[in-house]
Amino acid sequence: MAPGLLRMHFHDCFVRGCDASVLLDSPTNTGEKDALPNAGSLRGFAEIDAIKAEVESICPGVVSCADILALAARDAVVKVGGRYWSVPLGRKDGFVSSMAEANTVLPSPFMTFPQLVLNFAAVGLNVMDLVILSGGHTIGQAHCAVVNPRLYNFNGVPGATDPLLDPSFANLLRTMCPSDQPLTIVGQMDATNSTFDTNYFRAVNNRRGLFLSDSTLLSNPVARRIVNRAARSPRSFFSDFGRSMVKMGNINVLTGSQGEIRQVCSAVNTNA
């Protein structure tokens, strides 16, 4: 579940800040969970609920769901080989969760470099953060729906393949992702899929990035230098990753009298 928990914190923070809004159930299916980038692919909700229940049983009303997401993301990374970083705490949980908002602000895997830069800048993150945090794609899985347009229909041209993809990698992906199977899962974001390491950056360098948003990091000289450095030096990648995760974890947090500490992560408190 490590990849699911890491991605969950990212998707929480980009929409209304790190306020656990991604965890709220919506009776009308119009919450963040129901947005295109989340529905059917975001994983770890039951695990977060279980963690929260245990924490509540020991320390009721003290630890917010937003803090649990931040800590779970860090612990997940450490568990699969990444390096520890200190997580600043004190986030409160929000009251609002909007599908429309999530659909608008979460980055798409089909974005080009300039689009990604703008998307990250909107939440106060820079090119360094963009490249380093993309390193999260060293673990986890993806659905063929995200990859197939690069393999079969690039730029809307039937039969065209994304030229940014290494041709032999494109062939391999076509065996994993038949054109009519968008729900099939590619269980490999890089060659060492269950380990948090720097192989993602080597993959990107070798034109084996899974998404356009990965491949496009080579299109800018500054980003390319960051990719190269991370590929060469696990030490620098690990410390950069921790720094950028803290920055991401600080996006628009609710503190003090703002927000609440939810009793259960999937619903706002009834006395709110």
Ligand code: HEM
């Ligand atoms: C740069 C913009 C990003 C885009 C466009 C993007 C897009 C995606 C997409 C489309 C998937 C596959 C989902 C699926 O089909 O199941 C995915 C998976 C994943 N992403 Fe990203 N992502 C981005 C940045 C990040 C960041 C900043 C992190 C964390 C620091 C992250 C962590 C992950 C992880 C761990 C997975 C695997 C999830 C799993 O196995 O359930 N991504 N991402």
